[in-house]
């Protein structure tokens with residue numbers, strides 16, 4: 395089923411100070427598919443994404459994209475690589491000093507020599523795609539959280555990248571807009587054959603859009619495989635995740651006593 | 658007391674290492690700022706004219722009133738203080754020399770630099786710092802845009818151009834302040850005050866002042882940008898770094914002023 399992989403990660407290890415964040419991850423992200431990264435809050439999903447786009451250097455390990463290792467790239471090669479990808483950050487990360495239109499136009503102005511009229515049309519198309527037409531002249535501070543998310547997606551798609559990385563695109567969206575976004579993501583895969591990596595917590599959207607799932611738990615890889623394999627997995631943590639059960643026996647009463655009495 | 662000696666040596670070592678780390682970071686930043694400001698426009702054809710002009714308005718044009726007012730007052734103060742001394746020897750006309758020379762050589766550049774550090778250096782640190790905190794800097798990188806090229810080089814160009822311009826204004830208005838006081842309060846004839854000022858000032862004085870001004874502009878930009886990029890946490894750290902940028906840019910400006918003054922004293 396999986397013909398070839400777009401990204402291959404080998405033995406990725408990350409530390410912030412002494413704290414081990416990602417513990418020896420190895421997996422592949424298939425090409426022209428939607429890969430969902432799931433896992434509890436704070437397990438290192440955003441950190442993993444930052445590694446893949448070359449913003450953070452891991453302590454060790456390699457990330458191969460098209461046969462080349464991102465970890466070993468210098469700044470110029472990384473910039474070359476980043477022109478071909480689009481990223482939505484968890485906090486949208488729109489530039490607050492610019493209007494939505496300028497935000498979306500920014501990557502186009504930077505990397506392509508086009509006249510203003512063409513850029514305007516491209517921006518309008520992207521904004522329309524995410525349902526934000528008419529908001530061109532708004533500043534990010536004037537938008538709601540969900541609208542910022544969608545503007546961030548429009549910016550990520552500005553240069554029609556080969557790969558898109560979305561960090562929790564559905565967070566803060568109403569169910570209808572979220573469903574529209576799911577449709578958009580699937581359209582990008584089906585029509586443009588893009589490779590998409592989506593960090594998500596939404597079970598419904600996960601089973602709607604994902605072809606491939608990667609699950610992290612406290613920095614460890616506990617699952618990588620297709621949606622079907624995920625659904626029928628016998629792993630207790632995955633079962634709990636799917637049935638939304640709270641983690642049992644977090645700590646025994648004695649531990650709890652120690653935690654609350656510690657100074 | 659071996660323990661005390663140990664910890665003292667450890668302390669010195671730690672301080673030295675952290676100072677070295679700062680020096681390394683600063684030199685990397687200086688290197689990339691100069692590359693993106695002076696070399697990249699020729700190799701990549703990317704000169705950010707629009708944002709440079711908007712920065713020039715912010716750091717230069719908008720500072721003119723405050724620079725002018727402060728320089729005018731300082732000119733008056735200088736003239737008054739010199740009059741107080743020169744009266745004793747009956748050489749009141751030398752007020753013109755004192756005011757003219759000290760403003761162009763020293764006070765014009767330094768006053769302007771301190772005002773600009775307080776207005777624009779802090780704004781640079783706050784702007785870059787809050788962008789860093791909101792992941793906007795990461796977003797720029799992820800779009801293949803170098804943050805130094807996008808954020809710092811327009812500021813650098815604007816400062817290198819506008820700080821000398823502001824300094825000229827400061828020199829001129831300061832001398833005007835001295836003139837106004839001298840002709841009204843001290844009763845020096847306007848014609849002779851002007852003539853005396855022209856005789857006292859040498860082109861060299863003005864030029865050395867402007868050389869300093871260019872350097873101060875560069876220093877303030879680098880310090881502001883460095884402090885901004887150092888932000889890794891939230892809003893609280895932005896405030897801290899902003900304050901630090903003002904304090905350390907004023908310190909660096911005075912330090913470099915000392916250096917230039919010694920240099921010019923011996924070599925011109």
Ligand SMILES: Nc1ncnc2c1ncn2[C@@H]1O[C@H](COP(=O)(O)OP(=O)(O)OP(=O)(O)O)[C@@H](O)[C@H]1O
Pocket residue numbers: 410415433434435436437438439440441442484
């Ligand atoms: N700049 C940093 N310095 C130190 N520790 C960090 C830093 N950024 C993240 N961490 C730590 O790394 C771990 C993983 O963070 P990350 O943001 O990747 O989590 P996440 O899986 O994206 O969580 P969420 O679902 O809440 O977004 C956390 O324990 C966090 O405390």
Ligand SMILES: [Mg+2]
Pocket residue numbers: 439440441484561
């Ligand atoms: Mg996250």
